[in-house]
Amino acid sequence: MSRVEHATRSSRVGIVVIAVAVAGLALAPFWGDRQTLRLLAEMFTFVALASLWNLLAGYAGLVSVGQQAFVGFGGYLLFALAILWDVHPIAAVFIAGPIGALLAVPVAALIFRLRGAYFAIGTWVVAEVFRLLASQISVLGGGSGISLPASVVIAMAPTRQMREFETYWLALALTIAIFSAIIALLRSRHGLALTAIRDNELTAQSNGIDVARIKLIVYVLTAFGTSMIGALIFLQKLRISPDTAFSVNDWTAFVIFITVIGGIGRVEGPVIGTIVFFVLRQMLADLGSLYLLMMGAVAIIVMLWAPKGLWGLMAERFGWQALPLQRHLVLGKETGGKS
């Protein structure tokens, strides 16, 4: 019998490599020093943010330059819940998801009226509105921001080391959860629809896919994940201000750079992109603004001459896929050919 399969040999190898890597990363508190843990946790949050943006822009065609709205919202929600309502910070990270998704519904109702590139700037306006509103909240420090009170931080874990391990594992777990959720979504019926939209929106529509509905679902789900990661990021930083929470550079420019370099419209792209981004950052951080300038130039060059990014180049050259996502037909043996 013929059947449709997702897995290929390279994806089976990929799964093993990923499993080993995840096991190694889960044990990082036992082999890495503080600096390494902090760097790895930051990388996890960028993998998650870039994967979410990739789902939004690369698959659903919703190019947002305003996802910092949800990063900042998640962060501020964490601080509000922890400071004003005594919620445990880790619980607050999980609460940030559904509330962020809820908030995304009215936001989408407004900005989905804008098409294409104007949609992008519309998302930016929303993020600016959030930033300006956040700086009006005086109990959360207004424009100058606020630190998470020592009592809340101490309540998380008895020692600093324990707390750092806790946030590290939380970052790893959350990133894997988001990454797996995206893969599950892409392997589902909706995923097939999304891939169709990515490849040709008009054709997808004419084949009976409810494009508008799928886009809304993706936007809301992305807000869910982005808000959780936002809360997590500011749990790591322990301090928040409107400018850091809603920073277009940190939460959009870097995320776009990562996705474009790694390969937009491919789940593996953000992981590769994050590694490249952090290697470049460690090497070039001393250059200051010149480093950002070079980053912008690299993004332009990749977009023009290798629009599928590094992973796209490798996938095309060698037929690789690290994760079992593509569907292909496996022709079964003829019945009766061998009795």
Added chain:
Amino acid sequence: MQWFNVILQGVLIGGLYAMFAAGLSLIFGVMRLVNIAHGDLIVLAAYISLMVVQSLDVDPLTSLVFVVPAMAAIGYLLQRGLLNRTLGDDLLPPLLVTFGLSIIIQNGLLELFTADSRRLQAGPIEVETFQLAPGVWIGALPLIQFAVAVAVIAGLQGLFYRTALGRAFRATSDDQPVAQLMGLDTRHVFAMAMALSLAVIAIAGVFLAVRTNFDPAIGPARLIFGFEAVIIGGLGSMWGTLAGGIILGVAQAVGAQVDPGWQLLAGHLVFLAILAVRPQGLFPKVSG
């Protein structure tokens, strides 16, 4: 009378926003390109003007003689060399390339001019005012700026409907392949549109620099103002962008009068309200 003053100031700054918007609207109309680096190019024009003013010792308005052609040339080359490659059915390349350009311009300016905020001194004209009515004073510079904005919009409108270049713009906007078949070199037409857009930006940038302090990071907010004015006014309508700019300017001025923290917020909220009740804008012409 105080409120009348506030609204008048809002209207006058609206002219500046309309100039931000006109350049954006022009290139969107001709080639469906949204230039994320638009705001940073406005700031770039301000810095070019600063260099001209400092090295030639002229006043800022005279510097326009150099800044406008310089920016137009940058626009032409940018479009020919880079942005034309990004145009096509896919939305991502133009968006991401202009986003990258925005980062390059911001950080390039930061590297060259530091983060210090600058301002252009226009001399005695800066403080010159005259009385419009008892208790209502109007500054000479804001008035000139508004008059220039109206002239720019009228000029663009005339260029669009009365000249061969305008006809080429409209033809390319309506149907690019057919325009090409009729012998138009669309690469050149697009580059001319970008040159014109950056010429308008140059004027806007110089007036911005005379009016307020500027530093390399203020570009994105100017892009957003221009974009809001375009959407409020309605896509594709030049006079609509003027109306949009004025509405945005008045909203900000009224917001600032209520509470200084509400200046920007009030503008954004009016934009979102118009998006909610009249998403096609007030004076729409083309559907985007």
